[in-house]
Amino acid sequence: MTAAAAAIVVAATAAATGREPAPAARATAAAEPAAAARATAAAAIAAAAGIVAASTAAAATAAAATAAAATAAAATAATAAAARQLAV
Incomplete structure (x- = not known):
């Protein structure tokens, strides 16, 4: 595994x-500041994707709840x- 890949794994983990x-992993990340920045960006992108x-x-x-409510309203109207x- 390259140092950049290791830094990405460390930051993502x-x-x-x-x-x-772990200290060894931090040292690897410190040796590759650009990789650490990429890892941070990748983690932020992953978090944003999760939020989306x-x-x-x-x-x-x-939408499903709204459709269910509309169905229930229609059923209630049909029942009424x-x-x-029957009352007539």
């Missing part, structure tokens, strides 16, 4: 776990209409 990397995915999932869930027919 640290970002994912919230823990400081979660937001998209939430929007889909909201049937009840009125």
